[in-house]
Amino acid sequence: MNRNHLTRAGVALAIVLFGLKLWASLTTKSMAVLSDALNSLLDIFSYSVIYVSVKIQHSQADKDHHYGHRRAEPIAGFVIAILAGILGASIIKDSFLGIFEEHSVFHNKIATAIVIFAIFSKLVIASLYKILAKRTNSPALEASYVDSRNDIFASSVALIGMLVGGYWDHIAGLLIGIWIIYSGISLGYKNLKYLMGHVPSIEIINSIKDESLKMPGVIGINDLRAHYVGDVVHVELHIEVDENLSVKDAHDIGIAVRDKIETLPMIQKAFIHIDPISHIV
Incomplete structure (x- = not known):
């Protein structure tokens, strides 16, 4: 599978998972699953940006870009990092405030199956991103791998929060938000070095x-x-x-x-x- 096919698959999977997780969050009233659904909504935009950046990066050099368009993917990675920080902060705020409110989670077998499906589907696509990122040394695909790995963690925490319920559901959402911000900072720092002309290793x-x-x-x-x-x-x-x-x-x-x-x-x-x-x- 080449990078264009893989990035398109990432967009399609994000759309499917967002719809399924949103339904699961509305059914169970789980803040953790809702946070995970919002994370998938970010993925739709992120992977769309990555798909466009991959196409731009590998277009031929022209009269306005004598050395090609090699900054396209690092720019996409940096944009994704900024959006991850914004989303993570929003999730942390809502989850923290929810800890002090009485909250019940309604268990649903279909909703549980949806979150488990999300975890396994992300395991598969994260593995593909990692393999292709190493083969092509692509910052955008590495960003996709990191994001997919984070999604696995986020969905796993969401699953635990949904099953345990109570204020633990909000704590799970809080952990997801913190993890999203941390990964965004790490990703942003790495791509910023590409954009700022950092010395290689x-x-x-x-x-x-x-x-x-x-x-x-x-x-x-x-x-x-x-x-x-x-x-x-x-x-x-x-x-x-x-x-x-x-x-x-x-x-x-x-x-x-x-x-x-x-x-x-x-x-x-x-x-x-x-x-x-x-x-x-």
């Missing part, structure tokens, strides 16, 4: 150094800079070559280093500067 930096120094004609390297442009990395590197080389030979070495670096995972573009130095054998 030390493993990526070391791989750039190692591969550059292996290239014939490269005596040394200096002034290595790298940063994220969306979910990919741009590199600026100064390589040191023998000052007695011709301009063409030095240029060819720079091209070879550039081509090699651009084959590394996560690297979209490398800019190589030639620094001639005295080379005493």
Whole structure:
């Protein structure tokens, strides 16, 4: 299954689960299940945004975007994080106020089956998101995986709250709200690093150094800079070559280093500067 099919499946599943959970919450009068239904309503919007961002991100570079549209998915992930924070705060407020009110939950076997179905369906789609996110290194699919994993927790807590009832139902809703905010903050921070041009991991930096120094004609390297442009990395590197080389030979070495670096995972573009130095054998 490719990412477009999977994101469409995520939207469809969110719509189905929202309808089922809303019915279950109205039938049982469960605040926890209602909170979970609102979480699924957020999923409808979130996965729709992700579907659009995936299509934009992989569209070709154009005259207005010379390096493509690699920030589309991190933007989608950051928007989802903000909405998660808003939803979580709303759920926390309603659940906290409900703790101090007398409240009864009406047990219903169909409603229970709906929440269990939601848990298992999210287990399946979360596994698919995780596999495809690792394969494609997609921030949007990773955001979908994190969100689906959170949904599993939220639905499990909602199930417990609905079955136990009383003020525990509101406490379950409170826990769901806190978890949604926490996951939103974590997701937002990670995607913000993509958008703000954060330095990549030390493993990526070391791989750039190692591969550059292996290239014939490269005596040394200096002034290595790298940063994220969306979910990919741009590199600026100064390589040191023998000052007695011709301009063409030095240029060819720079091209070879550039081509090699651009084959590394996560690297979209490398800019190589030639620094001639005295080379005493």
